[in-house]
Amino acid sequence: MKDSTPARFIFNKNLDARFLDELFDGDAAYAQIVFEDFLRDLPDYWKDVETAYEKQDLNGIRTSIHKCKTLFGYVGFSDIQQLCQEFENSCSGKAIAALESGYQMLVNRKEEARDIIESEYDRLKIFNAADS
């Protein structure tokens, strides 16, 4: 007998799949839109982080990282969200030099995250095209 249960998109293991399943509640089409928005918005948000970092503007770094943190949360990067939070906290009362290793770590994680979401976005497009 053929299984008539609709297929469910399985998120990448690097993402908080349990949270994403609850957030999207099986709506893979909406997940595709959100992942697309993430890929569109992240470069702009990150540009603000870079600009503030170059200017050694601690308050600017803090507020721009805060925006990126929220964005990472909506695509299931709970761990990067936590890293952003720690970095945001460390912007208060520290010299810019003390932030360097944390900043570099975030840059690396941001690159990895973008690659993962690009790949997930492609998979979602295929999944949704097959489903329609």
Add this chain to the structure above:
Amino acid sequence: MKITSIIVEDIKIAADFLKKFCDKSGLIEVKGHFENVAGALAYLDDDQVDLIFLDIEMPGATGFDLLDSLTYSPKIILTTSKTEYAFDAFQYNVSDYLKKPFTYNRFLESLQKIVKLVPQADPYPLAQAVGTVSPAPSPASMDMDFLFIKSEDKLVKLVKDDIFFIESMRDYVKFVTSVKNYVTYSTLKALEEKLNGSAFLKVHRSFIVNINKIDDIRGNTIYLKGNRIPIGKGHKDELARRLNIL
């Protein structure tokens, strides 16, 4: 009637999720989305809404600046990705605090608080969404402050506020009111649905009471205008919640 709202949020994904959840609930009408406090305040100068979904950290002014500038008191749900603001939120007496990102279920929990606070809100769509009500109560029974019952050969109008309690008598129920008692053919279950969302609460398998009329409670007994009503074991928690016990 839907609860009117605006969203003040500078992150598009977050605002889009909120709009989607509002639409899905069937309870909230989003009148506008603003990416900063200035835009929201300009809108609120001309139009008042029941509820504001408010981010805290935004470019320029913060959500707390908006709260300081308000000239009336809409309900506020703060939406932020930082838990550190919880204490400030408490001081501003906001209705709820949603940590982003949040799921639809968490959003519904928040709405349940709002529905209780906004007088014109229709709680039925929310009750459906969270699965607490199955049959649809008639809109009239939710809004009116009276009901008609069949007693003897006529329909008698009972003002809800005059009812002390309702007692089950197998296939009949007895309304004990400030004026007199009436017996009519009905069940407590049917009445619970009719009185949903008002001051009435089932406290025992055989009794629904008007909580505004309770004089005091001793042990498992409610004392109400000279009557003693037992409190059923399974009804204690809900009674405590509704009575706002300190």
